[in-house]
Amino acid sequence: MDTHLSSSNSSSCQVDSNFRYSFFTITYSMIFILGFIANCYVLWVFTRVYPSRRLSEIKIFMLNLTMADLLFLVTMPLWIVYYHNQGDWIMPSFLCNLAGCFFFINTYCSVAFLGVISYNRFQAVTRPVETAQSTARKRGILISCSIWLIIVSSASYFLFDSGTNMKVSEMGNVTRCFEDYSSTSNTLLVAIHFLLIGVFFIIFLIILVCNLIIIRTLLSQPANVRQSTSVKHRALWMVCAVLAVFIVCFVPHHMIHGPWTLTVLEIWQKDNCALRQRLNDAHQVTLCLMSTNCMLDPIIYCFLTKKFRRHLMEHIKSMGGSRKCSRQTTETGLEAGMVPLNELAVDSIRK
Numbered sequence: 001m002d003t004h005l006s007s008s009n010s011s012s013c014q015v016d017s018n019f020r021y022s023f024f025t026i027t028y029s030m031i032f033i034l035g036f037i038a039n040c041y042v043l044w045v046f047t048r049v050y051p052s053r054r055l056s057e058i059k060i061f062m063l064n065l066t067m068a069d070l071l072f073l074v075t076m077p078l079w080i081v082y083y084h085n086q087g088d089w090i091m092p093s094f095l096c097n098l099a100g101c102f103f104f105i106n107t108y109c110s111v112a113f114l115g116v117i118s119y120n121r122f123q124a125v126t127r128p129v130e131t132a133q134s135t136a137r138k139r140g141i142l143i144s145c146s147i148w149l150i151i152v153s154s155a156s157y158f159l160f161d162s163g164t165n166m167k168v169s170e171m172g173n174v175t176r177c178f179e180d181y182s183s184t185s186n187t188l189l190v191a192i193h194f195l196l197i198g199v200f201f202i203i204f205l206i207i208l209v210c211n212l213i214i215i216r217t218l219l220s221q222p223a224n225v226r227q228s229t230s231v232k233h234r235a236l237w238m239v240c241a242v243l244a245v246f247i248v249c250f251v252p253h254h255m256i257h258g259p260w261t262l263t264v265l266e267i268w269q270k271d272n273c274a275l276r277q278r279l280n281d282a283h284q285v286t287l288c289l290m291s292t293n294c295m296l297d298p299i300i301y302c303f304l305t306k307k308f309r310r311h312l313m314e315h316i317k318s319m320g321g322s323r324k325c326s327r328q329t330t331e332t333g334l335e336a337g338m339v340p341l342n343e344l345a346v347d348s349i350r351k
Helices: 020-049 057-073 076-084 093-126 128-133 137-155 186-220 226-249 251-264 273-291 293-304 306-338 341-350
Strands: 164-169 172-177
Touching: 020 057, 020 076, 020 273, 020 293, 057 093, 057 137, 057 293, 076 093, 093 137, 093 172, 093 186, 093 226, 093 293, 186 226, 186 251, 226 251, 226 273, 226 293, 251 273, 273 293
Parallel strands: none
Antiparallel strands: 164 172
């Protein structure tokens, strides 16, 4: 697996990033709490605001992106326990397989759905008439099903592979989860990992080109009407949000993952312990960044759909109004106990 791995081969270099145990425990806990609340709220809004039969293509993609995030978030407590125990998998081994499988599904479903969301917005900007005339609901369902089928089929490897392995560490014998490549051919592993990296950068190139064309098109359009200016600003913010999530969460990991894989398999820089340690440290940080997409994806919905923003603002205002009403009621009650009735009458007339 391309996730949680430390080098444990026969080299003289003993590479492990000990900071990861506390680092992942803290950051994963924050990501789990914030991401779970945000994505559950998004899912609740979708079921409350949008009837399932009236979902447009882009809302279908957004709904699937939320489901992919929640799929990984439900297994995140397993990783929190794992890192809290200094990288010792104390739970049943099949849960390690499940956690690894869901990590892979979330990563590449997120990449794929962010890609099709960007292409959908590209079509909406460059071909607005055709896009407005058709909701393309069936196409959205077909594309979503195809993405899930391809990625879940690829991730099924993690369900049948031996995910756990024993390792001797400073803590004694510990059970690692997807931190051993010794049972698989190095050539096959290199091919698989670099294939994933290649596919990722092809999708990234598509997203980058689509969003740059969107930005150029929006900036070149004259904004004579106030409403059109507001719409343009929201569209630009959406483009920036998608690019930011993609660049922050996924690009660093896939840039470092190639050389890291070669050093872990001892194909490249086998005896350069300092370089291998630096790559391993960087790899742990990029893994954490990649997991933050579960927390950042809901931000995209705020820029992407007017109904979602309106519903969110109404919900916030209603909560604020309830607190304000409660506070005013309390203050009025206190004042009524201290102020003479005739003064209250005068105050009420003044108001």
